[in-house]
Amino acid sequence: MLRALALLLLLANLGFHAWTQGWLSPWLPPPASDREPQRLAAQLHPERIVVLRDGVASAAVAAAQPAAAHEEPAALCLEAGPFDEAGARVAEALLAEHEVAEGAVTREIVARNHTWGVVIGRLADREALRARAEELTRLKIRFEEMSTPSTLVPGLRLGNFSDRYGAETALAGLLAKGVRDARVVALPLGATQHWLRAPQADAELQMRLRSLPPERLERPFQPCAAPPQPASG
Numbered sequence: 621m622l623r624a625l626a627l628l629l630l631l632a633n634l635g636f637h638a639w640t641q642g643w644l645s646p647w648l649p650p651p652a653s654d655r656e657p658q659r660l661a662a663q664l665h666p667e668r669i670v671v672l673r674d675g676v677a678s679a680a681v682a683a684a685q686p687a688a689a690h691e692e693p694a695a696l697c698l699e700a701g702p703f704d705e706a707g708a709r710v711a712e713a714l715l716a717e718h719e720v721a722e723g724a725v726t727r728e729i730v731a732r733n734h735t736w737g738v739v740i741g742r743l744a745d746r747e748a749l750r751a752r753a754e755e756l757t758r759l760k761i762r763f764e765e766m767s768t769p770s771t772l773v774p775g776l777r778l779g780n781f782s783d784r785y786g787a788e789t790a791l792a793g794l795l796a797k798g799v800r801d802a803r804v805v806a807l808p809l810g811a812t813q814h815w816l817r818a819p820q821a822d823a824e825l826q827m828r829l830r831s832l833p834p835e836r837l838e839r840p841f842q843p844c845a846a847p848p849q850p851a852s853g
Contacts, residue, residue, distance in 0.1 A: 763778050
């Protein structure tokens, strides 16, 4: 009995070996093979395969990703205007209400006509204005307090001239007498325009400026046109 069983197992092993080697292919198809010749024969377009060195593969993957995914949004110049003095103050108050960072948006004054003035300002407060006025009085320098433009108030005007050369000459004489911090600026003459400008608005600031309520902002923020020429330098 045992001998018969052992003989059957031997014959089964021999039959399985003959089948896997393809010797029985006229009667039984051979099993699928994972040997290298069969794998090579099954490849599609093997000539397109390129073996990359260490580090090159990761660099190629990074380069294939869209460049926009790695770039920060570009800053944009935005401006609103023109306003009159009152409209500019309302707009600046609105910016403060919406937590626009101080200094992110600046006011620029544009005037078609101007004169040249020798001024001291903008001073920190009324106390600083009083101290400078007393100093000029001791030096026997004539002056007057300025009420416009707002970018120089509080401030003092020490002279007004029709051309820059005259203002620069007067400034040199004042400096020689011991006057400190005086400078020559272009002062608007007649009607002026006020512009609010954010020269480098990032994505967050762009969103804040463009979402300001239109019913309260007389002129909405738009991409900057040609830079206006400010009336004070």
